[in-house]
Amino acid sequence: MIRETATVCERCVLTTSVPGVSLDEEGVCNVCREYEANRSTYDAYFKTEDDLAALFRRTHSPEAPYDVLLMYSGGKDSTYVLNRLVDMGQRILAVTFDNDYVPKGCFDNIRGVCEDAGVDSLILSLNRATMDRVFARSLEQDSQVCTGCFRALTARGTEVAIEKGIPIVMTGLSRGQIFDTKVHQLLAAGKTDIDEIDRWLRAFRRRYHEQKDEIAELINDRAAADLAAFERVHFIDFFRYCKVTKEDIVALIKERNPAWRKPENVGGCSSNCMINDVGIKVHQETKGYHNYAVPAAWDVRFGHETREEVLEELETDLDERRIHGILTQLKINYHVKDGAV
């Protein structure tokens, strides 16, 4: 679909449909050229597993019931992280946010993986009516479902960490996702000092949870209610410290969790969420490009996935009937192609 409707960069997966993206005479996009010119500066944000081990030694507190609260979706990336944290000797609380569109197969995976690893699992949720309003608002505001859900899950995870005195909240965001959502804008604005970037990101996070908007009200975001406690929590993206390919992730899960299966009804870009495709569809229809394209393009540049693998994921057919059914339920009147809702 992507290749038919727009010109794709020869190196990554960006197309000229993405705002600000252009291709040069060699068919390479301006973001790939930007990375090429700044590679050492951009790569410097990422650290090593030794750095992570040192951080664990610094934050370890024998009085805390756990060392790490892992935001555990049950998908591939966070399952890999869970296994690796166990190898690193960390005491983990695996927190799953049930957004009400998590398939049964995913809960089977979560139970199986946590049992295999001897890790405690905590599943948190909001009711369906509230989550549907969060998704509807998120679609109206950002043309995708992930932003509202992410606010809810980070708020709940942070609140639990504060309540239980767990020093680290950890995510399984890929390097591409980390770069797209947090770091690139700072580097591109000339902020190249890593400590300064970390300070900015902490400030952004605080402002994010202090923001009093409709989604904050719906989910009752209390993460930053006690600022001193909030400031004590370390927010760590595992893959900032670990360079790994998608192949490595799949191989480790096959070895450690042979019963793990990709659930049905989750589409091509998710291994744990049934509403994800709705966001993809609405984003494509309203913005003209796939909402995974920008982070996935970074994952290609960082060598996490090949260009062909990502193009295949981005071109996975969407189940239009299922998407229309969910949009109707959310009471959203999008007139999408292939049949109006």
Ligand SMILES: [Zn+2]
């Ligand atoms: Zn490119």
